[in-house]
Amino acid sequence: MSSRFEFLGSTAIGQYVPRDSWFHQRDPRARLFTFIALFTGITFTKELSGIALGLLSVLLIFSLSKVPIKPALKGIRRALPFILFLAVLQILFGFRLESDFVFWSIFNLDITHRAAVSAMMLVIRFSILITLLTGFVMCLSTSQITAALHYLLKPFEKFKFPINDVTMIVQITLRFLPMIAQMAEKTAKAQAARGGDWEQRGFNPIRQAKRVIPLIVPIMVNSLRRAETMAMAMETRGFNAAEKRSSYYQLAFNWQDGALLGLASLSMIMMGLAGTVY
Amino acid sequence: MNAFIDIQDIQYRPATLAPEKPNLIDGISYQIEQGEFIAIIGKNGSGKTTLIKLLNGLLSPTKGSIHISGLDTRDLTNSHQLRSLTGMVFQNPADQIVASTVAEDVAFGLENLNLPSQIIQTSVAEQLIQVGLVEETNRPPHLLSGGQIQKLALAGVMIRKPKILLFDEPTSMLDPLSRELFMESVHQLHQQGMTIVYVTHHMEEAVFADKVIALNTGKIAFSGTPHEVFNEDTRLYEADLEMPESARIANQLRSLGVHLKPNILTREELLENLPSFQASFTHAAPHSTVNAEPASHPIISIKDLHYTYLARTPHAKKALFGVNLDVISSNIHGIAGTNGSGKSTLLQHINGILRGDNGSVTVGKFLLEDPATRLREVIKKVGLVFQNPETQFFETYVGDEIAYGPKQFGLDDLSIRVREAMTNVGLDFEALKDRRLETMSGGEKRKVALASTLVLGQDILLFDEPTAGMDPKSREEILTLFCQLQYQGKTIVIASHRLEELAEITQYLSLMQSGKVVKTGPSQAIFSDPQTIMATGLLPPLATIVSQKLITRGWPIQDSDTSTPDQLCMALQGLVS
Numbered sequence: 001m002s003s004r005f006e007f008l009g010s011t012a013i014g015q016y017v018p019r020d021s022w023f024h025q026r027d028p029r030a031r032l033f034t035f036i037a038l039f040t041g042i043t044f045t046k047e048l049s050g051i052a053l054g055l056l057s058v059l060l061i062f063s064l065s066k067v068p069i070k071p072a073l074k075g076i077r078r079a080l081p082f083i084l085f086l087a088v089l090q091i092l093f094g095f096r097l098e099s100d101f102v103f104w105s106i107f108n109l110d111i112t113h114r115a116a117v118s119a120m121m122l123v124i125r126f127s128i129l130i131t132l133l134t135g136f137v138m139c140l141s142t143s144q145i146t147a148a149l150h151y152l153l154k155p156f157e158k159f160k161f162p163i164n165d166v167t168m169i170v171q172i173t174l175r176f177l178p179m180i181a182q183m184a185e186k187t188a189k190a191q192a193a194r195g196g197d198w199e200q201r202g203f204n205p206i207r208q209a210k211r212v213i214p215l216i217v218p219i220m221v222n223s224l225r226r227a228e229t230m231a232m233a234m235e236t237r238g239f240n241a242a243e244k245r246s247s248y249y250q251l252a253f254n255w256q257d258g259a260l261l262g263l264a265s266l267s268m269i270m271m272g273l274a275g276t277v278y
Numbered sequence: 279m280n281a282f283i284d285i286q287d288i289q290y291r292p293a294t295l296a297p298e299k300p301n302l303i304d305g306i307s308y309q310i311e312q313g314e315f316i317a318i319i320g321k322n323g324s325g326k327t328t329l330i331k332l333l334n335g336l337l338s339p340t341k342g343s344i345h346i347s348g349l350d351t352r353d354l355t356n357s358h359q360l361r362s363l364t365g366m367v368f369q370n371p372a373d374q375i376v377a378s379t380v381a382e383d384v385a386f387g388l389e390n391l392n393l394p395s396q397i398i399q400t401s402v403a404e405q406l407i408q409v410g411l412v413e414e415t416n417r418p419p420h421l422l423s424g425g426q427i428q429k430l431a432l433a434g435v436m437i438r439k440p441k442i443l444l445f446d447e448p449t450s451m452l453d454p455l456s457r458e459l460f461m462e463s464v465h466q467l468h469q470q471g472m473t474i475v476y477v478t479h480h481m482e483e484a485v486f487a488d489k490v491i492a493l494n495t496g497k498i499a500f501s502g503t504p505h506e507v508f509n510e511d512t513r514l515y516e517a518d519l520e521m522p523e524s525a526r527i528a529n530q531l532r533s534l535g536v537h538l539k540p541n542i543l544t545r546e547e548l549l550e551n552l553p554s555f556q557a558s559f560t561h562a563a564p565h566s567t568v569n570a571e572p573a574s575h576p577i578i579s580i581k582d583l584h585y586t587y588l589a590r591t592p593h594a595k596k597a598l599f600g601v602n603l604d605v606i607s608s609n610i611h612g613i614a615g616t617n618g619s620g621k622s623t624l625l626q627h628i629n630g631i632l633r634g635d636n637g638s639v640t641v642g643k644f645l646l647e648d649p650a651t652r653l654r655e656v657i658k659k660v661g662l663v664f665q666n667p668e669t670q671f672f673e674t675y676v677g678d679e680i681a682y683g684p685k686q687f688g689l690d691d692l693s694i695r696v697r698e699a700m701t702n703v704g705l706d707f708e709a710l711k712d713r714r715l716e717t718m719s720g721g722e723k724r725k726v727a728l729a730s731t732l733v734l735g736q737d738i739l740l741f742d743e744p745t746a747g748m749d750p751k752s753r754e755e756i757l758t759l760f761c762q763l764q765y766q767g768k769t770i771v772i773a774s775h776r777l778e779e780l781a782e783i784t785q786y787l788s789l790m791q792s793g794k795v796v797k798t799g800p801s802q803a804i805f806s807d808p809q810t811i812m813a814t815g816l817l818p819p820l821a822t823i824v825s826q827k828l829i830t831r832g833w834p835i836q837d838s839d840t841s842t843p844d845q846l847c848m849a850l851q852g853l854v855s
Contacts, residue, residue, distance in 0.1 A: 015591070016418075018416070071591070141378070141379065141416075142378035142379075142418075143377060143378050143379050143382045146378075171376070171377065171378070172376065174378055175375070175376065175377065175378050175419075178418070178420045179372075179420060182420060186664065186669070186670050187670050187672055189626070189631050189664065189670075190664055190667065190670035190672075191672065191682075192631055192653060192657070193629060193631060193657060193661070193662045193664070193731070194657070194661075194682055194683035194686065194730065194731065194734065195654060195657050195658075195682075195683050195686030195687050195734070196682075196686055197654065197686070198653070214672060215672075217672065218670070218671065218672035222669065226373050229368060229370070229373040229374065230373055230374065230376065232331075232336055232368075233366075233368060233373065233374030233376070234376055234386075235336065235361070236334060236336065236361065236364070236365065236366045236435075237361075237365075237374075237376075237386055237387040237390065237434060237435065237438065238358075238361045238362065238387055238390040238391065238438065239376075239386070239390050240358075240390065243390070243392070244392045245389050245390055245392055246388075246389050246391075246392045246393055246394060246395060246398065247389060247395060247398075248381065248382050248385035248388075248389060248395065248398050248399065248402065249395065250395035250396070250399075
């Protein structure tokens with residue numbers, strides 16, 4: 001029986017799955033870029049063919065990296081109520097033309113063919129994006145993300161962009177997320193142990209939301225307190241954002257990384273052009 | 279004024295402090311030489327942590343000055359050099375871990391020096407070997423054990439090769455074995471010439487220092503060598519401190535007439551100096567057998583319980599491997615085990631917060647393996663106080679925090695219940711009910727946490743490391759409270775790695791190791807078998823070790839019934855002329 005209190009299990013961050021696959025061996029920068037490219041492509045493609053191409057690319061990453069697909073399906077199932085809610089909104093209030101074919105009408109609401117198709121696209125698009133996100137956290141460790149980000153942002157240093165601060169913010173955020181999950185878990189348990197109603201009985205979003213509210217304040221307060229200690233610890237270990245820092249990682253880029261980069265860009269461009277060129 | 283660390287009449291008072299409150303640090307002057315090991319002791323809230331934050335310039339004194347190797351800590355232009363000179367290990371090591379893997383966190387301090395990657399990688403590898411964390415190189419810190427996180431924190435500080443190390447109660451989260459190992463590495467650093475300032479609640483750790491400073495309300499109450507400080511009975515008592523356990527037992531033995539050399543402070547000194555039995559054996563010491571318990575029905579019964587954290591995820595971690603445990607009603611039952619042996623996980627199964635993968639848990643009339651058993655019904659019967667409960671407060675005021683439970687169950691007479699619970703733990707209802715939680719001292723917060731569970735008046739009470747991080751006086755008060763609760767007819771289960779405390783109050787004891795209960799029995803029987811205790815990685819109570827040693831030196835005492843200093847003295851009475 002899985003526990004109601006394992007928030008850590010439900011957070012995507014920190015679920016890195018180290019594998020000895022071709023994809024995992026690629027340079028973190030190439031991997032990060034691949035995910036960014038696919039996210040962009042899938043989000044902005046207009047046609048079903050583009051989405052199909054996106055799905056194909058995502059499945060290719062899963063097979064190249066040998067990570068399990070099951071966590072992704074679990075993620076989709078968890079998000080499904082929200083996606084369906086968005087789909088309903090899309091059907092009811094989405095963009096429409098006078099000439100649209102109305103195939104169903106209840107009360108004063110016309111459900112057009114266009115709205116139905118776009119709602120369906122929305123569901124598929126979100127499902128693929130969730131799958132991709134799950135793949136992302138399983139294929140890149142948090143430290144690889146920050147190291148890659150630092151390099152990808154480097155060109156902006158010339159424009160006085162504070163890349164040290166930004167990477168440090170990302171790094172600390174990634175470090176804090178599992179900590180916050182653990183903190184939420186502890187507080188929830190402490191409340192349950194004193195009679196707080198934490199029992200899961202069926203699907204009841206209002207009840208679920210009501211349960212989360214009393215957690216928010218203690219978690220914020222605790223996070224701030226811990227952040228203060230961490231800031232102090234960082235200071236005692238010589239951190240100063242204004243000064244130049246080096247990195248533990250030395251990243252090496254080879255032709256295979258280049259190939260991955262090329263493939264990812266190609267896939268993104270194809271998705272973008274879907275419906276206009278082919 | 280050429281001392282390595284020169285503290286000149288400092289005061290510290292944060293700007294936000296209410297005017298009626300005294301200064302946090304109030305007129306301290308002290309000189310520390312290079313290579314000295316200074317221990318700072320004092321009750322919760324006496325200013326220890328503030329003092330060491332002043333030492334590395336995290337705080338700046340409101341009056342007076344501190345010079346470290348000639349550098350004024352008030353001068354911000356010195357901060358870069360000061361950072362390289364000092365390293366600090368915080369009380370809760372998890373809060374000072376910055377990065378998301380072990381190796382990367384150790385590297386952090388060197389990245390800040392802008393060193394090339396290769397050099398950082400080599401130093402990190404060396405440092406990880408030195409602290410024994412090589413196998414964890416790529417693990418995320420939140421999945422490490424308490425002992426490992428503490429090592430990681432030390433490694434992250436040591437890699438910058440500081441000259442002064444500041445420790446803030448670094449062992450309060452560690453079990454005895456991890457603590458001993460940690461103290462050993464502190465010793466080594468001291469021998470290599472490191473200057474160490476070490477804040478602690480454990481007098482046993484302070485005796486290894488060159489000098490000890492006892493703080494009380496922001497002032498140095500007294501200071502000197504460990505021998506000088508720990509001979510000051512009355513002054514220790516006035517500052518709510520105590521002598522190290524070895525010294526206390528030595529004193530008790532002396533008062534019985536046993537000949538011991540003066541100034542015994544450590545366990546080793548005490549054991550070495552125990553005399554052989556001299557007097558002619560006249561009469562058998564009164565021999566009390568372990569009470570044959572009437573066969574009574576257990577109120578808690580656990581059979582073959584298994585549990586896995588994060589089951590069915592890549593990070594699944596099995597914590598319980600078939601636990602069997604019976605707890606008999608109206609007893610205090612101790613569960614002892616090292617960090618990570620499964621004590622906390624087990625306790626959370628007894629009140630139904632966690633439900634096992636398989637196996638059965640019966641508590642009173644509840645079958646917890648039955649999914650239809652409602653958690654809230656179980657909670658009415660079983661109370662649980664978590665480890666460090668004061669970190670889980672979610673209300674603002676003391677009264678509200680304690681009233682949370684009764685409100686959830688819609689009980690009436692809230693204020694009467696809260697008053698009763700507060701009185702029970704020794705807190706003044708009128709004076710404290712409207713106080714903000716964060717303004718209370720560590721010991722008071724722990725009492726609020728205890729009251730907020732006791733207010734529900736459950737028959738079965740579970741406590742997870744209830745005395746961790748408490749000063750000697752608060753510890754004593756909490757143990758007394760447990761005895762009162764038992765007197766009221768409650769069944770109490772306490773998870774702890776401090777066996778000398780469990781020896782004082784428990785009737786039954788279970789030893790846990792690697793997710794299993796390896797032994798359960800009447801406490802006396804368990805304590806008379808120190809070998810089994812040590813095999814689980816725990817340290818038997820000092821009184822047990824002393825009595826074992828006395829037996830090998832010919833003293834005609836029983837090895838059961840001597841697990842607390844008082845019992846030991848009872849056994850020895852009449853054997854010394």
